[in-house]
Amino acid sequence: MASTEIEALVQQLARLPGLGPRSARRAVLHLMKKRESAFVPLLAALQNVSDHLVTCGKCGNVDTRDPCGICTDARRDARSICVVEEVSDLWALDRSRLFPGRYHVLGGRLSALEGVRPQDLNIDALIVRVADGGVDEVVLAMNATLEGQTTAHYLAERLENFPIRLTQLAHGLPVGGELDYLDDGTLAQALRARRPVA
Numbered sequence: 001m002a003s004t005e006i007e008a009l010v011q012q013l014a015r016l017p018g019l020g021p022r023s024a025r026r027a028v029l030h031l032m033k034k035r036e037s038a039f040v041p042l043l044a045a046l047q048n049v050s051d052h053l054v055t056c057g058k059c060g061n062v063d064t065r066d067p068c069g070i071c072t073d074a075r076r077d078a079r080s081i082c083v084v085e086e087v088s089d090l091w092a093l094d095r096s097r098l099f100p101g102r103y104h105v106l107g108g109r110l111s112a113l114e115g116v117r118p119q120d121l122n123i124d125a126l127i128v129r130v131a132d133g134g135v136d137e138v139v140l141a142m143n144a145t146l147e148g149q150t151t152a153h154y155l156a157e158r159l160e161n162f163p164i165r166l167t168q169l170a171h172g173l174p175v176g177g178e179l180d181y182l183d184d185g186t187l188a189q190a191l192r193a194r195r196p197v198a
Contacts, residue, residue: 006032058129060105060122062087070094070102077101079136083126083155085109085143088180093141096187101137104129109142109151118154126155130162139194140168143178156197167194 002010006028013024031039049064056068063069070076070090080101084090090103106121130138140155142148152168159166170193179187 058125059103060087060107060125061090061103078134080139081126081129081135081137082139082141084141084179085148085151086180089141089143089178092179092182093187093191096184096191098188098191099139101139106151109145109147110154111147111150121151123155123158127158130159130164135162135164137165137167139191140166140197141179142168144174145176145178152197166197168197169194 010021010024010028013019013027014021016024019027031042052064053062054064054066055062056066056071058067058071061068061070065072077100080099081104082090082093082099082101083104083106084093085106085108087105090105093099094103104122104126106123106126108116108121110116110118110121126138129135138155138159140152142152156166169190174182182190
């Protein structure tokens, strides 16, 4: 049996998404076996991110600087904003390298059952970004769930009086699917086939 300290590490790792107790135990054993080449660098990287992690005040992304690297990238088209529910959705879409613009993270989705209201999300900051001008298109990239589509409909109503093109991802996404779990090909097709919001 492992010491209580090692067991505590296994339990902490097992709480991470995609890792169960067995996978966590294998990871810990690997880290202990490769202490200098894996464990120590991992510890340093975790501490560094922990010390510098911030939420971007402009878009809601997480990064080690504010504003984040996406918001400060001059190569990105500031006239296009892609609105997503969570940071994981932003990372999934940006991984495809098909959207040249910037992003806006809501921090969730509207849900009457869970008590999530518009004021609980980062919606007002989006409205301010659009109202400040310089935005030609807003892409609503909500998950294809009932709550995601409710959120998209609410945003469409809030943005309808601005002189922008309002689009959403194509509905070829699987119903109930979440962006973070989709492959790059599916995401690429959804971005290419985006259409105006009715």
